[in-house]
Amino acid sequence: MRYSFRQLEVFLAAAHFQNITKAADSLAMSQSAASSALKELENQFGIQLFDRVGKRLQLNELGRLYRPKVESLLAQAGELEQAFLQHTEVGALKVGATLTIGNYLAVELMARYMNSDSHPRVSLEVANTRTIAQRVIDFELDIGLIEGELQSPELEVIPWLADELVVFCAADHPLARQKVLSDDDLRTATWIMRESGSGTRQTADRGLHGLLPDLNILLELEHTEAIKRAVEAGLGIGCLSRVCLEDAFRRGNLVELAVPEHRRFDRQFYFILHKQKYRSAGIDRWMALCRELES
Template sequence: MRYTLRQLEVFLAIAHQQNVSKAAKVLNLSQSAASSALKELEQQFDVLLFDRIGKRLQLNEQGRLIRPKAESLLAQASDLEQTLLKHADAGHLKIGATLSIGNYLAVSIMAEMMRQQPNANISLEVANTASISQKVLNFDLDIGLIEGELQHSDLDVIPWRDDELAVFCSPEHPLANKKSISDDDLVQAQWILREAGSGTRQAFERAMHGILPKLTIAHELQHTEAIKRAVEANLGIGCLSQITLEDAFKRGSLIRLPVPHRDFQRQFYFILHQQKFRSAGIEQWMALCLASE
């Protein structure tokens, strides 16, 4: 075989970091060792894998072509190593989750996985749907858990569980005691919403089809808790996932508004790169997610 797994590790680290010295630091190598590994890989096959732009190395067309295959090969090699060692450890698993999922579901699932696999190395990144999907595409994350609808030719988008948005207000808001909320009420209200690019915002806009241009959006905030605090302060009404509001509804600090004529149903999804090898750790994570419904 004309290449080594170490050469592929260096290639992928440089692809992630876009810098040899940063990649070397991640791999605990000297900069010269990392540079030599990349140079040897390119020379062995008489190919250049990066465009050199100052100190930054950016994947060229050939590099982008082999990157998914290299990612898959290294993942399979790691999985084989665990099998040979007779360990069922998940290894290093990089999870991405959107805010509602990350803050209210993923942490407990991660805790259960670490209980079952004490030696597992699991990282969790929480961001909006657009950010998580891009990092899955770039192989910066092994798997994403998202709440927004998504289509991409390089991604497997797999339904996970149902969810529902809820419209809510403070107990002091004029709508708090209404038995049914009309479209006129929705149009007259001041809204505090998630930012564009979030799955929650996407689902909200779909639910408000027909009246969306008439709505008054007073504030756009990136964090679920910030929206809840702003609504509690009676700055407007909001719309978030039911799972993020259950405790507040029980305490009475927020009131759910009945909007039966609007469809707030949606789904959560797993997303994986189509060329990502599904290691034992990924499979175990997905199984735990499904069992948590």
């Protein structure tokens, strides 16, 4: 850039005071430094912005033309400086989310985030826990929202929202008539499950500990809606987050199955951030919006 903001400040001060000494005083500069800055600005572009009459500076037609442009530019520069100092400006964000969170919670959060005064954009990538974690590690995502337990020396894992998985079946499935399933019922049932590497599968496997070698898993699918449709079609029973089953339970298409008390399917949703990632105002705002779901 062939001019400096300081030169532009001298130009505006000189235009206001019509005297280089008073302009210099207003900017806490020496008279010679202010005079040099103004001359350098004019010489850079081979122009003259003032008519000089003794010690008096009078804006000429070119100076009058550029004055409002310079005022606008410096006003914007001042706003940017304040934003840097206060780091409160909410900007564009790259978010990664696992399937349950991405499909059932993230869209509302995106809408609320983009409704900020600056109308920032949000890009959302939906994948399983393993993929989202790697993308955060590689700095390809600003923040991840995951539903699986994770340990990584490069990531900060912050608890967010409590969740639970629910075992469910079609309304006309034979198990739908039982008050509580036994371990034998779980062992002999046909299952439609999420794929390995997903947080949902991790929690389901933990809840079914001791039965896993004997389970009859017919299908492993990556998408919750595909699992719900397969279960609704009578292909087997499933185990998914209550978040993605509430509508189907209300409609009566699917029903919740009660499992033995020692079978626990509770879990936690987490934020993940790279430990070296700068915590911007946008990230703080996103996390605050997410935490509002807890209440």
